[in-house]
Amino acid sequence: MPKVIAMAGKGGTGKTTTSALLTRYLLQKKMTPLLLVDADANANLNELLGVKVGLTLGKIRKELKGELPPNMSRDQFMELKIHQALIEEHGFDLLVMGQPDGPGCYCAANQYLAMTMDKLAANYRYIIVDNEAGMEHLSRMNLRTIDYLFITSDPSARGILTAKRISDITGPLGLTVKHQCLLVNRAPQPVPALLQGKINEAVAETGMALGGIIPTSDELIHQELSGASCLKLGDETEIIRTVTAIFDSIFAPDTL
Numbered sequence: 506m507p508k509v510i511a512m513a514g515k516g517g518t519g520k521t522t523t524s525a526l527l528t529r530y531l532l533q534k535k536m537t538p539l540l541l542v543d544a545d546a547n548a549n550l551n552e553l554l555g556v557k558v559g560l561t562l563g564k565i566r567k568e569l570k571g572e573l574p575p576n577m578s579r580d581q582f583m584e585l586k587i588h589q590a591l592i593e594e595h596g597f598d599l600l601v602m603g604q605p606d607g608p609g610c611y612c613a614a615n616q617y618l619a620m621t622m623d624k625l626a627a628n629y630r631y632i633i634v635d636n637e638a639g640m641e642h643l644s645r646m647n648l649r650t651i652d653y654l655f656i657t658s659d660p661s662a663r664g665i666l667t668a669k670r671i672s673d674i675t676g677p678l679g680l681t682v683k684h685q686c687l688l689v690n691r692a693p694q695p696v697p698a699l700l701q702g703k704i705n706e707a708v709a710e711t712g713m714a715l716g717g718i719i720p721t722s723d724e725l726i727h728q729e730l731s732g733a734s735c736l737k738l739g740d741e742t743e744i745i746r747t748v749t750a751i752f753d754s755i756f757a758p759d760t761l
């Protein structure tokens with residue numbers, strides 16, 4: 506069974522950036538094959554990885570509601586289309602969810618999606634799901650057990666409070682989460698004592714462990730503005746050294 510890694514956290518706090526940096530890490534450690542799922546309606550993980558997107562799962566779900574080619578069952582059609590939508594790169598594949606469903610009922614289409622995802626998932630060692638703020642795509646894809654949930658936060662009191670709330674709703678959403686890691690992103694250095702206090706409090710009061718604190722990175726700002734791939738960031742850069750240390754400690758049990 507693949508290990509499922511999911512991102513959560515309010516918009517702009519670094520979920521997609523973390524997904525891209527984690528992809529780089531897992532590729533480098535040869536912890537592959539790896540499936541990336543971009544579950545943000547405004548898909549942009551591909552841009553951070555230098556990959557172009559064609560067919561999305563949203564489009565497939567719409568097609569599944571219409572006329573199918575003759576002599577093809579819905580599950581055959583779904584499987585064929587998902588394989589068309591799968592973008593195959595070196596060491597990882599990427600699937601993009603795309604726009605949310607239009608009006609009407611997509612229950613049947615979602616059921617086929619969940620079934621096909623189950624089959625597809627078995628081919629991978631890790632699956633990374635880059636969510637938007639909510640986590641509803643996880644159940645849609647039938648991913649109910651999350652091995653690692655990364656909850657990203659900005660370095661503010663309200664950001665940390667939101668992270669706590671996200672941590673609290675995983676139970677009611679019916680998700681089983683094995684490890685929850687708080688990542689406080691774009692933190693000023695040194696970390697202000699008041700912020701450290703909020704972080705300590707959040708960790709003490711929830712199931713979250715402190716995954717790490719990531720400073721604002723000039724390298725990431727430059728990477729974003731130039732449109733370069735995160736996969737090309739050098740081992741010697743500050744941001745890669747920081748996240749490598751964080752991921753090493755989180756994934757240590759997997760490499761034993």
Ligand SMILES: Nc1ncnc2c1ncn2[C@@H]1O[C@H](COP(=O)(O)OP(=O)(O)O)[C@@H](O)[C@H]1O
Pocket residue numbers: 514515516517518519520521522523657690691719720721722723725726729
């Ligand atoms: N540590 C960091 N230093 C500098 N810029 C960052 C850092 N983390 C994220 N960013 C930038 O912040 C913006 C939002 O990050 P993103 O990963 O897209 O957030 P989310 O996916 O949670 O909406 C992006 O432009 C990204 O390049």
Ligand SMILES: [Mg+2]
Pocket residue numbers: 520521522545636637
């Ligand atoms: Mg994002």
